[in-house]
Amino acid sequence: MTLNHGRVEVTVEAFHARVTLGVQDGVAEVCLTRPQQHNGLDWSMIEGLLSAQRRLVELTREGGGDIGAVVLSGEGESFCAGLDMKSIMSEPQRMPSLLEADEAGVNPVQRLALGWREAGVPVIAALQGHVYGGGLQIALGADIRVVSPDARLALLEIAWGLVPDMGISVTASHMRDDVLLELAWTGREVGGQEAQTLGLATRLAEDPRATALEMASTMAFRSPKAVAAARELFSRAPTLSRRERLALEARLQRGLIEDLGPL
Template sequence: MPATTRTFHDRLQVVLEDHVAEVTLQRADRHNAMDSPMIDALLEAQTWLGEQVGVRAVVLCGDGESFCSGLDVAGIVSSPERVAWLLTSDGTSMNPAQRLALGWRNLSAPVVAALHGHVYGAGLQMALAADIRIIHPDANLALPEIEWGLMADMGITVTSAALRQDVIRDLMLTGRHMSGEEAVILGLASRLDDEPLLAASELAQAIARRSPRAVAAARRLLREAPELSESQRLAREAELQRNLLGGPEQREATRARLEGRPPRF
């Protein structure tokens, strides 16, 4: 697919090339803190990506010294109507603040987050919605909302469901900071890398080379499984596999393996 570049509100750039979308937060002078234009940019980019045909993987990253230092609280709180809008349901089961995180989780393509520098508040909550998180050892993570008399609320009950709840409570109730190295040890991040963006890009490209139907089925299975009984999980697993077996992408994957060439999907 031809390369496409889109900029949203001078706060976010999306480069779509070879089935991989690289989404870069671009407010480096403020460690990519989310002000109103960036919030609008993130929500609009999610919608735009959802409309693009052929996106097979997404890389979520931040320009400059940090991934994202959270909400620009002073700017957001100064506009009471903006706060009310963020916390009001948009006609679905979530409000715009929750969609800032869950919108990435709900994309049809896997999302790989490349984390470095400050990963605070809304930034960390957004990162938790990614399928995979690659993090610099010296990154600094925190959920400091409690210091403002608030709590982390951007869908964190959904994004943290598969994580250790004692670790989430520790972060939410104290606001303490942890390093990227500790985040991997405690299961908040997938793995360490001194160049997380490069590693995330390589991983996304590897995913994009796989059967899109198989990738989608695997994500669907893992997403649905926690809500099912053991027998239902096994039945759903078998159903999804039957839908892949003998299909055009599965046949092409097999041919490519036998012929020693990259598959063409």
């Protein structure tokens, strides 16, 4: 489907009647479109998100830099209220497949969060309303999270006798262990302000989607090589010694300067 917004043509693709992917002015937006159920994760939503991820990776790899940033959003009152357990349990024979790892050692539910990182560009999640369980874990797969002050975030898996398992050991590695344990053990809801304090949210905004799109538009027109270098620096630094960190900084900067050519 192609939509016209002024002079800009926006192509929108739909996946399993649950997720849309649109691209405009260098920014891709992936939107969950099951608003009546607060974008709860049923089988079709899971398949739609995985399909949208694959398509997004195709576009970023084949598009020659046409996409510079991605926004994840949810239609309606909530970003995502987590697993729709009634729907998921209606097909119990399919559940083991969710934990079957691929050649990279990642299973489908983990890929729901980790898969956004394969796009190779900044990913910003816009969060409002209910951001529960799997919804929060998907959001943690983004690089940045813009959250409404009145949003409610929680790891609710404990209510089902489960543990958060959508790659959270990777995506929340920046957070304190005691904070994660308290949230995972209690299922306690936190508002936007507390989420920012705890490290679940990057910044607050009354209109998270508008703010996320504005941020993405700015990032989309920055140097792709510099953006990638910053990601490499800050993702690798925690595992390196002081000397190795400084050497990595210098190596990345040297490469960027060489790309600039004669000054």
